[in-house]
Amino acid sequence: MKIKTICAWCGELISERYCPETKNYQVLAKNGEMVSHGLCPACRLAIEAKYGLNKNRGSEDV
Numbered sequence: 001m002k003i004k005t006i007c008a009w010c011g012e013l014i015s016e017r018y019c020p021e022t023k024n025y026q027v028l029a030k031n032g033e034m035v036s037h038g039l040c041p042a043c044r045l046a047i048e049a050k051y052g053l054n055k056n057r058g059s060e061d062v
């Protein structure tokens with residue numbers, strides 16, 4: 001089976017790989033493909049900027 005990872009935000013294909021077919025893959029996969037969601041580097045940066053996920057070191061409460 002094929003596992004595609006696409007960006008949950010912009011839909012860009014991040015990676016594509018093949019996996020051995022497991023017992024329950026038919027539940028998860030459509031047409032032999034399984035889609036999982038991730039974040040492409042661009043969207044990850046955008047989200048970090050937007051939600052301030054990398055602000056842990058700061059103490060600037062605005």
Ligand SMILES: [Zn+2]
Binds near residue numbers: 010
């Ligand atoms: Zn993206």
